[in-house]
Amino acid sequence: MFNIYTKKIDLAGRELTFETGKVARQADGAIVASFGGTTVLVTAVGQKKMNPDVDFFPLTVHYQEKAFAAGKIPGGFFKREGKPSEHETLTSRLIDRPIRPLFPDWFKNETQVLATVLSHDLVNDADILSINAASAALTISGMPFMGPIGASRVGYVNGEYVLNPTPEQKAQSKLDLVVAGTKEGVLMVESMAEELSEEIMLGAVMFGWQGFQGVIDAIIELAELCAKDPWDMPELGYDAKELKSKAADLARNGLIEAYKLTVKQDRTNAINEIKEAAKAQLVVSEENPNGFPSIAVAGTLKKLEADIVRNDILDTGKRIDGRDTKTVRPIIAEVSALPRAHGSALFTRGETQAFVVATLGTGQDEQIIDALEGEYREPFMLHYNFPPYSVGETGRVGAPGRREIGHGKLAWRAIRPLLPSKEAFPYTMRVVSEITESNGSSSMATVCGTSLALMDAGVPMAKPVAGIAMGLIKEEGDRVAVLTDILGDEDHLGDMDFKVAGTKDGITALQMDIKITSITESIMKQALAQAQEGRIHILGEMGKAIESSRGEVNENAPRITAFKINPEKIREVIGTGGKVIREITETTGAKIDLEDDGTVRVAAVDADAAKKAVDWIMGIAAEPEVGVIYNGKVVKIVDFGAFVNFMGNRDGLVHISQIENRRINNVSDVLSEGQEVKVKCVGFDDRGKVKLSMKVVNQETGEEIIDEPKEEAQEQAS
Numbered sequence: 143m144f145n146i147y148t149k150k151i152d153l154a155g156r157e158l159t160f161e162t163g164k165v166a167r168q169a170d171g172a173i174v175a176s177f178g179g180t181t182v183l184v185t186a187v188g189q190k191k192m193n194p195d196v197d198f199f200p201l202t203v204h205y206q207e208k209a210f211a212a213g214k215i216p217g218g219f220f221k222r223e224g225k226p227s228e229h230e231t232l233t234s235r236l237i238d239r240p241i242r243p244l245f246p247d248w249f250k251n252e253t254q255v256l257a258t259v260l261s262h263d264l265v266n267d268a269d270i271l272s273i274n275a276a277s278a279a280l281t282i283s284g285m286p287f288m289g290p291i292g293a294s295r296v297g298y299v300n301g302e303y304v305l306n307p308t309p310e311q312k313a314q315s316k317l318d319l320v321v322a323g324t325k326e327g328v329l330m331v332e333s334m335a336e337e338l339s340e341e342i343m344l345g346a347v348m349f350g351w352q353g354f355q356g357v358i359d360a361i362i363e364l365a366e367l368c369a370k371d372p373w374d375m376p377e378l379g380y381d382a383k384e385l386k387s388k389a390a391d392l393a394r395n396g397l398i399e400a401y402k403l404t405v406k407q408d409r410t411n412a413i414n415e416i417k418e419a420a421k422a423q424l425v426v427s428e429e430n431p432n433g434f435p436s437i438a439v440a441g442t443l444k445k446l447e448a449d450i451v452r453n454d455i456l457d458t459g460k461r462i463d464g465r466d467t468k469t470v471r472p473i474i475a476e477v478s479a480l481p482r483a484h485g486s487a488l489f490t491r492g493e494t495q496a497f498v499v500a501t502l503g504t505g506q507d508e509q510i511i512d513a514l515e516g517e518y519r520e521p522f523m524l525h526y527n528f529p530p531y532s533v534g535e536t537g538r539v540g541a542p543g544r545r546e547i548g549h550g551k552l553a554w555r556a557i558r559p560l561l562p563s564k565e566a567f568p569y570t571m572r573v574v575s576e577i578t579e580s581n582g583s584s585s586m587a588t589v590c591g592t593s594l595a596l597m598d599a600g601v602p603m604a605k606p607v608a609g610i611a612m613g614l615i616k617e618e619g620d621r622v623a624v625l626t627d628i629l630g631d632e633d634h635l636g637d638m639d640f641k642v643a644g645t646k647d648g649i650t651a652l653q654m655d656i657k658i659t660s661i662t663e664s665i666m667k668q669a670l671a672q673a674q675e676g677r678i679h680i681l682g683e684m685g686k687a688i689e690s691s692r693g694e695v696n697e698n699a700p701r702i703t704a705f706k707i708n709p710e711k712i713r714e715v716i717g718t719g720g721k722v723i724r725e726i727t728e729t730t731g732a733k734i735d736l737e738d739d740g741t742v743r744v745a746a747v748d749a750d751a752a753k754k755a756v757d758w759i760m761g762i763a764a765e766p767e768v769g770v771i772y773n774g775k776v777v778k779i780v781d782f783g784a785f786v787n788f789m790g791n792r793d794g795l796v797h798i799s800q801i802e803n804r805r806i807n808n809v810s811d812v813l814s815e816g817q818e819v820k821v822k823c824v825g826f827d828d829r830g831k832v833k834l835s836m837k838v839v840n841q842e843t844g845e846e847i848i849d850e851p852k853e854e855a856q857e858q859a860s
Contacts, residue, residue, distance in 0.1 A: 149364040154306040171283030175275035179263025184275035188253040200252040205233040211262045212514040233269045240322035240330040244288040284370035290361040292354030293322035303349040321350035327660025334555035337648030340670040392420040404463045448635040470627045475687035477598040484699040485599025489591035493581035498591030500599040502699040504745040505735035507570040523572045526550030532580040549585040556589045556643035556651035582629040583611030600695035605645040608680040612669045614638035642673035700745040707763035709740040730755040761790015776817045794832030
């Protein structure tokens, strides 16, 4: 019934298996891939007919984690998987980015890749396995996929690179890098690092590239056994050479002049007018029955644009806005832009601008994440928003899309290594980046703005962080140009989007996407060197606004007091049904976080409110210490003394003999209920009740009265 084909290889000391022919046989390509105890099913299906109304490649990739893969039942009311998590969305992008460039321009058939995690051993990553399985599924599908590709994760532990590290190795690693590519070179990089040098980062990329070459060989061998027949290339139905010639005659000179305009909106408007005029004469219609399909015309005009921009840069060394290949656009950095925000920054670089706001909260504000590996809490959140007005357009406004989630996570990776530990800075940090203008690398503007806003809020960052985007123009032969701080047009019409973020001492995040089949190590080395120069320049401009973190958190932010109590006292602080802690928060207005180890964090904007809450908790949790003097209040008068409340809800007895250094007949002659007194803990009775003394404490100063030695007293008397 089944024609099963299997390929197994050893990868980083573990067995990697690709199997096809048993599951999902109606898909064009289906692979069940296993690495250790982690198993994924990846399918690839493409429509057999091209959609004539689209001028882009309609590829969608969905990565989905099933709770049963880790032996779990989903939380929530419906008890089934819902919308994709942030991790699933980011992994979908991770699979999409290296496979998209490997389809030919003419292929416009709707294509869908689905990656489903069937089993997760909590040791071996499902994301890397899914990229490799997607490559295998596409390679055997018959679709015009110019792969295969491979992927690997690289760690850096004790000065050594580690291929596909285990969780224990990740915990010790200064690097988390994912690299994907072909036999010829690298296609995609995604990473977070702890200020590593350009040399170490480049070495990690090449180490990962070498590491997956065996995966590519295994996919090729599997395809030789079971790949389906290649799809036929469709007939164009028109003369492409004739269309290219006519488009050039109608639009080339106008586009050349339009690209001399340095202001983005002026340039965009001029380009659109020229293209619309050309389309009116080229597109088939009732008035022009010998015209060309509208999609073909649009694609040809875009290629004409690219040819003009790319060759002008290669020929002259000058770019669209007049810069050379290494110059960064003018930068203005401002902080404290919003009066009520805990921290804020307005970062402008050319025609790209990010309004970034930092808000500090307590442990109750942490993001709770329910992952296959288990639930955990995240104290740092970065949310990136890209409204349509930022590019002068109207459009959809709503929940964040994949691009917004991806850009936000890239900036998060760049900043995270420089943030203080939770023990050193017990705040939850949320940063929101609103892109108010965009013309190239708004994600890197977000990195710069986030660093400024956090320092403005008083977050003790180790060093400021900046980011920059690099581009590439590569034509036949040795015609290559690496571009620093790319514009939007240079991104769209170029061959590479290479984003590098870090401090003056090293890289913290690196992301690279290639639109051609691959790039070489030498090009990456040049891009990293130029990026370092640009990053240092941007850090200098940022330093004009704020050089380091402020000495304390913003006055509008809550003040957090952290201390420890006996863990056995936590129950008393919480009270039955949370009664006590609720009373404390409602009475004082402070927020209180309690941890199992006895750590208490009290947060309040008002210092007095925080002190009241701390004193209240300490009164409940603290144990009286013999010899310590306390402030107290008389709560009850009895014949043999007075009961004094001196520590939270703790009362002690001041015996009648301990009130004053004289004989007292009636306690009420000296004390009254509600009276403020100062008492010293002098011990405990047989039942553990606290014994207090007033007569050994100066009731005015609160200082202990020390009896003079008899010899001294006699000398003074004489």
